[in-house]
Amino acid sequence: MRANCWAGRNEVEVRDVPDPTILNSRDAIVRITSTAICGSDLHLLDGYVPTMQDGDVMGHEFMGEVVGVGTGVDPARLRVGDRVVVPFPIACGACGACAAQLYSCCENSNPNAGIAEKMFGHPLAGMFGYAHLTGGFAGGQAQYARVPFADVGPLKIESDLTDEQVLFLSDILPTGYMGAEMCDIQPSDVVAVWGAGPVGQFAMDSARVLGAASVIAIDKEPYRLRMAEEAGHIPVNFEEVDVRSRLLELSGGRGPDKCIDAVGLEATHGSAHIQAFDRVKQAVRSETDRPHALRQAILSCRSGGIVSVIGVYGGVVDKFPAGAWMNRSLTLRTGQCHVQRYMAPLLRRIERGELDPTRVITHRLSLEEAPRGYDIFKNKQEDCEKVVLTP
Amino acid sequence: MDLTATTTVRRPVGEVYAFWRLLENLPTFMEHLDEVRTTDAKSSTWVASAPFDRKVEWEAVLIEDVVDERIGWRSAEEADVPNQGTVSFVLAPDGVSTEVHVHLAYEIGAGKLGKAVAKYFGEEPHQQLDDDLRRLKQVLETGEVVRSDGAPWGKRARKEFPQRPAQPLTADERREVLGV
Numbered sequence: 001m002r003a004n005c006w007a008g009r010n011e012v013e014v015r016d017v018p019d020p021t022i023l024n025s026r027d028a029i030v031r032i033t034s035t036a037i038c039g040s041d042l043h044l045l046d047g048y049v050p051t052m053q054d055g056d057v058m059g060h061e062f063m064g065e066v067v068g069v070g071t072g073v074d075p076a077r078l079r080v081g082d083r084v085v086v087p088f089p090i091a092c093g094a095c096g097a098c099a100a101q102l103y104s105c106c107e108n109s110n111p112n113a114g115i116a117e118k119m120f121g122h123p124l125a126g127m128f129g130y131a132h133l134t135g136g137f138a139g140g141q142a143q144y145a146r147v148p149f150a151d152v153g154p155l156k157i158e159s160d161l162t163d164e165q166v167l168f169l170s171d172i173l174p175t176g177y178m179g180a181e182m183c184d185i186q187p188s189d190v191v192a193v194w195g196a197g198p199v200g201q202f203a204m205d206s207a208r209v210l211g212a213a214s215v216i217a218i219d220k221e222p223y224r225l226r227m228a229e230e231a232g233h234i235p236v237n238f239e240e241v242d243v244r245s246r247l248l249e250l251s252g253g254r255g256p257d258k259c260i261d262a263v264g265l266e267a268t269h270g271s272a273h274i275q276a277f278d279r280v281k282q283a284v285r286s287e288t289d290r291p292h293a294l295r296q297a298i299l300s301c302r303s304g305g306i307v308s309v310i311g312v313y314g315g316v317v318d319k320f321p322a323g324a325w326m327n328r329s330l331t332l333r334t335g336q337c338h339v340q341r342y343m344a345p346l347l348r349r350i351e352r353g354e355l356d357p358t359r360v361i362t363h364r365l366s367l368e369e370a371p372r373g374y375d376i377f378k379n380k381q382e383d384c385e386k387v388v389l390t391p
Numbered sequence: 392m393d394l395t396a397t398t399t400v401r402r403p404v405g406e407v408y409a410f411w412r413l414l415e416n417l418p419t420f421m422e423h424l425d426e427v428r429t430t431d432a433k434s435s436t437w438v439a440s441a442p443f444d445r446k447v448e449w450e451a452v453l454i455e456d457v458v459d460e461r462i463g464w465r466s467a468e469e470a471d472v473p474n475q476g477t478v479s480f481v482l483a484p485d486g487v488s489t490e491v492h493v494h495l496a497y498e499i500g501a502g503k504l505g506k507a508v509a510k511y512f513g514e515e516p517h518q519q520l521d522d523d524l525r526r527l528k529q530v531l532e533t534g535e536v537v538r539s540d541g542a543p544w545g546k547r548a549r550k551e552f553p554q555r556p557a558q559p560l561t562a563d564e565r566r567e568v569l570g571v
Contacts, residue, residue: 003558020559023538023569053541055556072534094532096401096488108529111542112554114522126539129557136541136557146559148537 002391003142004370006056009047012371017057020138020146025072028150030086034163035062035140037373037387038171039197040264040312044131045374048265049314051115051132058370060088060128061170062140063163069150077151084154086147087339088171090126090137093152097125104336109149110135119315124336141370143391155343164388165350168202168357172386174342176202176262179310182333183258185210192216192247192256192300193233194293196224198360198386199310200262204233207260209354216250218243220268223383231359247300255302263293264311291317298324298332309334360386367391392509394495394517398524399488400531407489408459408480410531420526420536422519422546423511434467441511447471472508473498491524522548543568 001020007013020029038061043049063085066078078084090110091103098106106125110116113123116133126148129139138145147154157166176199183191191207193200196219204215217228218236225235236246247256269292279290297307298321307330325332349355362385365373373387400407410416414435418424425446426438433453441447449470455463455477465475474497481490499505512519526536526546536545541557543564560568 001559005556005558018559018561020540021565023540023543023560024535026533053553053556055558056541057556057558092529092533092537094401095528096399096485099401108533109537111537111539111548113525114518126537132541132554132557135539136554138540138557138559146540148539149533 001143002367003057003138004059004367004389005054006044006052006058007054010045012045012058012374014368014370015055017055017138017142020144022068022070023146024148025070026149026151027070028066028073028078028147028154029068030062030064030084030145030147030154031067032062032064032140032143032145032391034064034167035059035142035367035389035391036167036170036172037061037141037370037377037389039199039377040130041374042378043265043312043314044129045378046266049131049133049312050119051112053132056129056131056136057138057140057142058129059139059141060130061167061172062086062128062145063157063167063170064145066150066154067144072151074151078154078156082154083157085157085166085169085343086128086140086145087153087155087169087174087343088127088130089153089336089339090128090135090148091152091340092149098152101338101341102335103153103338103340105338112136127336141367141389143367153340155347157347159351161350162358164358164361166347166357167388168198168360169339169343169346169350171337171339172198172360173202173346173355173357174339175199175310175337176204177206177342177346178335178337179203179260179262179308180206180210180212182308182335183207183210183260183306185212185258187211188213189257190214190216190251190254191258191260192218192236192297193260193262194218194297195262195264195311196221196228196235197262200224200260201228201231201360201385202355202357203260203262203310204228205231205355207258208232209349212258214250216247216256221380224385227360227385243296244300251302255300255305257302257305259297259301259305259307261293261297261307261309261311265313265315266290268292291320295319295321298330301328301330303328304330306331306333310337312336361388363387365389392497392499392512392516394497394520395493396517396520396524397490397492398528399483399490400528401488402531403487404459404480404482404489407491407531408462411478411480411491412456412462418546420530420546421523422526422548435464437466441507443507471504472500491527493520493524495520538568 126135
């Protein structure tokens with residue numbers, strides 16, 4: 001089959017690779033009908049998330065048709081012919097973490113748990129196309145994928161919704177939603193979201209659906225801010241205005257009640273010398289992540305507020321504003337999304353028209369064009385917000 | 392050399408005890424063990440892979456067996472590397488899971504064999520036991536050891552990096568890994 005593979009730093013290549021087969025009894029094989037490029041793929045592309053290898057199949061947002069199941073898959077849950085969206089964390093459904101619905105912390109699905117444990121203290125779940133730290137599972141930017149624990153994760157789509165309407169249930173819609181849900185939103189809340197990429201846009205939409213008084217989008221790309229504004233959110237361009245002052249204006253001087261970091265480890269800072277400080281530290285590996293958005297979210301948040309982090313971090317950061325966090329009674333909440341927890345309820349919100357995931361799609365390409373998709377998404381060319389690939 | 396490791400398995404104490412008590416099950420999750428054969432009520436033969444593709448075989452004797460609580464064993468007197476172990480099963484505070492506490496002790500001599508064994512365990516001897524318990528948990532909670540494309544070897548996990556790429560196995564690799 002054809003698959004988009006990591007070919008070294010800042011290089012992906014569509015190659016011929018073997019077709020996937022059943023390796024564990026609860027596997028399914030899915031023929032992929034739609035797949036997408038995620039912002040976190042960019043952190044793998046440039047090597048900021050470690051343990052990538054030449055030939056790794058990329059991609060963790062995909063859906064398609066079940067064409068094979070292992071002997072251990074419960075036929076009441078999944079059969080050949082089913083149309084499914086596949087959640088990016090692989091979860092066994094039986095361990096303590098899964099019992100607590102902390103699916104992205106599944107204790108059994110990562111065969112490289114020992115490596116993850118050394119980096120993070122405790123392991124994290126297996127994930128598709130997301131480096132060897134999360135198990136070394138081939139991803140979904142391909143014609144077919146092997147899906148372990150297929151009777152736990154995949155969501156069957158039995159209505160006539162299009163692929164584009166449901167594809168993002170695999171990651172970015174639940175991730176954005178969890179970002180808003182962790183904010184425990186009250187009707188009086190002003191919610192500020194750092195990053196107007198696809199996850200940020202969905203965090204904004206979710207904050208509104210959950211009843212926020214107003215939602216603010218912080219970014220520097222005019223087309224992304226325009227997209228947020230068209231969806232009813234308030235744009236703030238950090239290259240044009242002082243973010244803290246603008247946020248105070250927009251929140252009656254209190255500061256946003258809830259702040260969401262939908263940026264993560266490769267943030268850009270409006271002030272060149274601070275950007276350079278962190279970029280140099282990253283380059284010499286004395287810091288792995290540039291946490292500008294997180295720092296600013298903590299410093300901006302109203303006392304007693306919640307800072308919710310859904311942007312991806314991979315290692316350690318410098319200058320974490322612990323004083324602001326501690327002295328002003330802030331709550332920090334975070335996590336890789338526990339996608340399985342949100343898929344069915346968010347599908348119902350899509351069916352009811354409360355959320356329209358298709359609004360972020362700007363590019364529809366073939367799988368063969370994946371390298372170009374990465375290029376324009378990474379460099380924010382052609383007003384690229386979200387690329388959907390068709391194998 | 393003394394090693395301890397602990398894990399929590401979300402299965403009832405009786406089930407976890409019974410699985411371990413059937414010593415033939417140990418090779419399903421212990422990487423270095425190829426086979427355990429029970430020879431009578433208290434004795435068993437253990438076969439392990441040793442460095443340089445050698446096999447080591449020894450007799451073990453059950454020295455303690457408290458149902459749903461504790462199992463203890465030690466190698467018989469003629470073993471090349473005298474060893475003993477105990478495993479305790481404790482109801483976890485959640486009321487449904489079982490804490491598994493393992494203690495292993497090896498008498499590693501100064502001779503050639505002792506050095507080979509020490510090298511086999513490497514700089515982080517506890518890692519192997521930690522990984523063994525991770526696989527015990529996988530087998531009891533999900534039915535089998537989980538495989539990925541990058542690490543498809545199941546219980547024969549390889550510690551070294553790089554692994555194979557995270558892309559589907561060729562037919563030859565599949566035969567090598569799964570035997571089918």
